[in-house]
Amino acid sequence: MALFECLTSTKNYDTYLLVDMATFEQSATRSQNKFETTRVAGLGNPEIKSALAKPRSAPTTMPDRPMLGVVCGSRGSGKSSAVINFVKLYASHHFFDKVIVCSPTFYNDPKLAQLVDDRYESQVVTDVNHEAVEEIIEGIKDDIEEYKTYQKYIKVWERMMKAKDLDAYLSKADAEDVALLMENDYQPPTTRFKNGMPTTLWICDDLVGEKAIYNNPTFNKFLLQHRHFLTSVMFAVQVWKGGVPKASVITSRSHSCLPTSLNLFVWR
Numbered sequence: 001m002a003l004f005e006c007l008t009s010t011k012n013y014d015t016y017l018l019v020d021m022a023t024f025e026q027s028a029t030r031s032q033n034k035f036e037t038t039r040v041a042g043l044g045n046p047e048i049k050s051a052l053a054k055p056r057s058a059p060t061t062m063p064d065r066p067m068l069g070v071v072c073g074s075r076g077s078g079k080s081s082a083v084i085n086f087v088k089l090y091a092s093h094h095f096f097d098k099v100i101v102c103s104p105t106f107y108n109d110p111k112l113a114q115l116v117d118d119r120y121e122s123q124v125v126t127d128v129n130h131e132a133v134e135e136i137i138e139g140i141k142d143d144i145e146e147y148k149t150y151q152k153y154i155k156v157w158e159r160m161m162k163a164k165d166l167d168a169y170l171s172k173a174d175a176e177d178v179a180l181l182m183e184n185d186y187q188p189p190t191t192r193f194k195n196g197m198p199t200t201l202w203i204c205d206d207l208v209g210e211k212a213i214y215n216n217p218t219f220n221k222f223l224l225q226h227r228h229f230l231t232s233v234m235f236a237v238q239v240w241k242g243g244v245p246k247a248s249v250i251t252s253r254s255h256s257c258l259p260t261s262l263n264l265f266v267w268r
Helices: 004-010 020-027 078-091 109-116 131-164 166-172 176-181 216-225
Strands: 013-020 068-072 100-104 121-125 200-205 229-236 262-267
Touching: 020 068, 068 078, 078 109, 078 200, 100 109, 100 131, 131 166, 131 176, 131 200, 131 216, 166 216
Parallel strands: 013 068, 068 229, 100 121, 100 200, 200 229
Antiparallel strands: 013 262
C-alpha cells in the first residue's frame, strides 16, 4: 500500500506518526495506558468556529490543518524519502508558504536538497541551538503579523481611495491609519504571501538529544500552540524513546495502516 494512500483516516486528526514497527513495539510494551470513558446523556459540545485564516485545500486523503507528525525508523528505512514525498505532495497545493528544515546533517544527504523548492520559501538550519530556535519562532510570528498588517492596510487604502478630497480625508483620518499609509508610501497594498495568511512546515531531522529541541521550554510551548501559528511540525528520528518531545505526544489508542518497515499511527 502506498504511503499517501494510507493517510485517508487522518482527515479529522491533527497528529500522525510514521514509525518503524520494531522500534515502536519495544516501547509500547513498556507503557500500556488504559482509559475508561462515560458518555453523559444530553451534554452536547457543539463546535464554536474560530479561524485565524481561511482553510486551504490539502491533497486528497491528507491532513488539512496544522499538524504534529513523527517519522520514526532505523537508518535506511526510508524516513527521508517519506518526508520529501510528504512535502512534495503538499507543495502542489501551495499548502505551506515556508518549509524550515533543522538538520545538522542536511548537507550530508544529497536527496534532502529536494526539500528546497521554488514553490515555497525554504530555510535550512544546520546549527541548531536555543538562539536559532527562538529566531525561527519569532520569524513565524513576524510573518503572521506582517500579513495582519497587510490586511489592515487594505481597508485603510480602500477608505482613502473612496475619499473625494484626499487632504480632507487625511486631516480627519485616524493617526494610526495615516502612519500606515505613510509607511507604505501611499502605494497599493501588496504582499509576498499570495495564498493568504502564511503557513509553515517545520521539519526537525536527526536532532535527538539536542537540548534546544528536547529541553527547551520555549519550543515546548510553541508545540502546544502550533495551530495558533498555522505551523505544522514534523520530527524524523531513529528511536522512539526520547525521540519525540513530550509536548507533541498524545497518549491514546493508535491505528496502524502501513504494512511496511515504516508504519502510520494516528492519534485521536
